[in-house]
Amino acid sequence: MKIDLTGRSAAVTGGETGIGLGIARSLALAGAHVLIGGILEDEGARAVAEIHALGGRAEFLKTDVRHAAQVEALVDAAAAATGKVDIVVNNAGVFDGFASCLETSERLWDQVIDINLRGVFFGCQAALRRMVPQGYGRIINTSSVGGLRGSADGLAYTASKWGIIGLTKQAACVYAENGITINAICPGVIATEIRKNSGIVLGADAPNMQRGVGVDPESFKKNVPAKRRGSPQEVGDAVVFLASEQAGYINGQALAIDGGWTAT
Numbered sequence: 001m002k003i004d005l006t007g008r009s010a011a012v013t014g015g016e017t018g019i020g021l022g023i024a025r026s027l028a029l030a031g032a033h034v035l036i037g038g039i040l041e042d043e044g045a046r047a048v049a050e051i052h053a054l055g056g057r058a059e060f061l062k063t064d065v066r067h068a069a070q071v072e073a074l075v076d077a078a079a080a081a082t083g084k085v086d087i088v089v090n091n092a093g094v095f096d097g098f099a100s101c102l103e104t105s106e107r108l109w110d111q112v113i114d115i116n117l118r119g120v121f122f123g124c125q126a127a128l129r130r131m132v133p134q135g136y137g138r139i140i141n142t143s144s145v146g147g148l149r150g151s152a153d154g155l156a157y158t159a160s161k162w163g164i165i166g167l168t169k170q171a172a173c174v175y176a177e178n179g180i181t182i183n184a185i186c187p188g189v190i191a192t193e194i195r196k197n198s199g200i201v202l203g204a205d206a207p208n209m210q211r212g213v214g215v216d217p218e219s220f221k222k223n224v225p226a227k228r229r230g231s232p233q234e235v236g237d238a239v240v241f242l243a244s245e246q247a248g249y250i251n252g253q254a255l256a257i258d259g260g261w262t263a264t
């Protein structure tokens with residue numbers, strides 16, 4: 001089986017860094033035209049240049065997923081390339097710095113839920129408005145292993161990632177007859193700069209961002225059977241499959257990409 005996304009249009013939120021960049025790169029190398037939406041403009045320009053240098057097609061549009069109109073504009077821009085949007089990856093997210101229930105301020109809760117969960121809702125709405133009339137679409141939402149268990153991550157982060165899976169499963173059932181699949185991915189420990197980037201976005205709302213320093217950074221060697229972190233490309237390549245025509249009978253799933261962590 002060869003996956004060819006030539007002629008497909010994709011939008012990836014939070015695609016300027018980390019896992020999102022891995023996804024954008026993998027989709028572009030499989031032939032898709034990729035619109036990257038995010039808030040870090042310098043990183044967005046660098047991501048586009050990197051994909052162009054590899055021979056792929058990509059553009060960046062400044063997009064804050066806290067605003068439905070901006071997410072809608074991103075999906076419209078993706079559709080401008082080919083007249084339709086085939087693939088939407090709702091990946092933008094922030095980490096809350098391991099804040100427990102008592103450490104979570106109302107403001108931190110609102111920010112994390114706004115970006116991680118409400119942003120995915122906006123992305124699904126924008127995608128479905130186009131995909132339902134088209135009769136075809138692939139939506140992939142980035143949850144986390146933190147959405148599959150009571151995690152050592154923060155309270156708001158864990159709640160947002162569980163919420164993404166609920167949203168994914170509900171919508172998957174409703175739109176299955178429209179030729180649309182909606183799945184979640186649940187990365188485990190992936191090598192990215194999520195703490196640094198989340199610190200930029202959340203600022204003083206996430207005062208405990210550095211608290212993870214006290215958590216053993218090598219704990220994956222004990223917890224993860226693969227005994228290593230995953231790479232953004234490994235997540236991107238899994239997304240290419242979920243985004244392909246060939247994955248049309250996979251729907252409403254929460255796929256762990258975690259080196260076997262949740263199998264333990």
Ligand SMILES: NC(=O)c1ccc[n+]([C@@H]2O[C@H](COP(=O)([O-])OP(=O)(O)OC[C@H]3O[C@@H](n4cnc5c(N)ncnc54)[C@H](O)[C@@H]3O)[C@@H](O)[C@H]2O)c1
Pocket residue numbers: 013014015016017018019020037038039040063064065066091092093094095115142143144145146186187188189190191192193194195197198201
């Ligand atoms: N790194 C991991 O180990 C891991 C594990 C499980 C899940 N995840 C999830 O993967 C996704 C990507 O995280 P990452 O690790 O690549 O970190 P990252 O910080 O590199 O990526 C997050 C991206 O989201 C963008 N973003 C943040 N707020 C935004 C907003 N309001 N509007 C638009 N874009 C916004 C950031 O600019 C950044 O590009 C997140 O949803 C994260 O929760 C990461």
